Amino acid sequence: MKFGILTLGAILLSLANSAIAAEGKLSIGTEGAYPPWSMADSAGNVTGFDADVGNLLCKKLNVECHFVVQAFDGLIPALKAKRFDVIISGMSITADRKKEINFSVGYAELANMFVVPKSSDIAGLREVEPLLRDLDSKTIGVQTGTTHAHFVEKRLPNSTLKTYDTLDNMQIDLVSGRVDAAFADASALQDFLGKPEGKDFQFVDVKIQSKFDASLGEGIGVGISKDNTELKTKVDKALCDLVADGSIGKASMKWFKMDISRPCE
Template sequence: MIARFAACAIAFSLLGGASASAKDWTTVTIALEGAYEPWNSTKPDGTLDGFEPELAKDLCARMKVECKLIAQDWDGMMAALQAGKFDVIMDALSITPDREKVIAFSKPYANTPAGFAVTKSGALANLAGTGTTLRLDVNGEGTGAKEAIEALRKALTGKSIGIQAATVYADFIYKNFKDVATIREYKTSPEHDLDLTAGRIDAAFDDATYFTSAFAKPDNADLAMSGPEFGGLIWGAGEALGLRKADTDLKAKFDEAITAALADGTVKKLALKWFKLDVSP
């Protein structure tokens, strides 16, 4: 299992194909889900807002290009990128080996942990390890990881877990819990929050920064994190922009802009604003 804009003067760019050959990149179209707060969200007037939209505005200003931020369903986002419907994916997209076979990634601009959300009044509240973060390597191993996952497996046996489909978090849940719990997939993260609050599932697993924002909503007042959070290379090198492999020049421009935004503290400033913690990689 994430806005966009203003500073990137809004420009419409209709691409004709998957390859952007001979482009001068005066305009760039960036796709975001628009439904993954606080990374990105859609305001009542239809504009995009959040950590990524503001960062996109900053990056595009550094690159001196006009950017259009558009909302795109998470499902099928990489296929739409390849088809030339837009130039860049910016949606809390984790860098993974499988994804790197299909698309290119910019330098990461964030690296965040993930964990379980449950109801405060439920049987899974305050599981062992609550309030701690474990660092896992690419194989899902790390100090205390085996013991923590085994404890969670026991607690979640016979329970139901909600996840957003086609995410690195879904892979983690299937790998570690599919034989002990019922796993339910959702198109968007707010959908698993709704079912969790209503008691239709027992837990949800997602990015910790997403849950920080979700818990602030009145409808989610009874939700809280439970058990340890998991971070590190298990989720890849971090969250980055997704681009077509052929667009090496555009990748280079974004890499330079991200490097500058990390160096001068812009990423940290925006992260503290939207997440209340520094997610700089």
């Protein structure tokens, strides 16, 4: 029996997409340096909210989890190169990223905030527009490849943008005074404020939700290769179930002391 080219191609694609189920393993790319989302120790063990979501997803799909630690700005290229099956790394769903990969449904969302020295002239602001106006002359630190970097580029064109490979390096420059403000999701910066080196800093009490600007994305999703539609369908259903039964909300309460789960629409 002979197969036509299109038929053979469809069969090969189907086999590739079902390889995870056949092997019983899901390989997950994550940053490992973005507490409390994702932390990796020297042995490569991953903990945090992303790890909990990954483990919940694997259990739901009845597969074994395998985490691969990768710098955040290298996650999408590594996924496209088939180094792992999915990305679970607090990654916001954005239009630019959707050009490169597919995403699951959004399963979580957390406000974005600026941290500044308590002595800063913008520390007491309470409204977003005055805050952005005053920040537009400042030096602002963000992590490389994040929605926060895109937001600053778009909304604060006159600011000086400094990018960092990890939050730790960004926070070192914040403490040393090399940046005037740091911008990230509130949970990641809360971790910094709880440390001794964060005692002289505070949040600017303005929470910037993703709906404020499209550059901040459409919530947090699982990154999936464009050619793996079968896996996307399975992941979408599993995540919706995990949000509906409270599992993801429970995990977020553990790590963030708040429910950041996002119901499926």
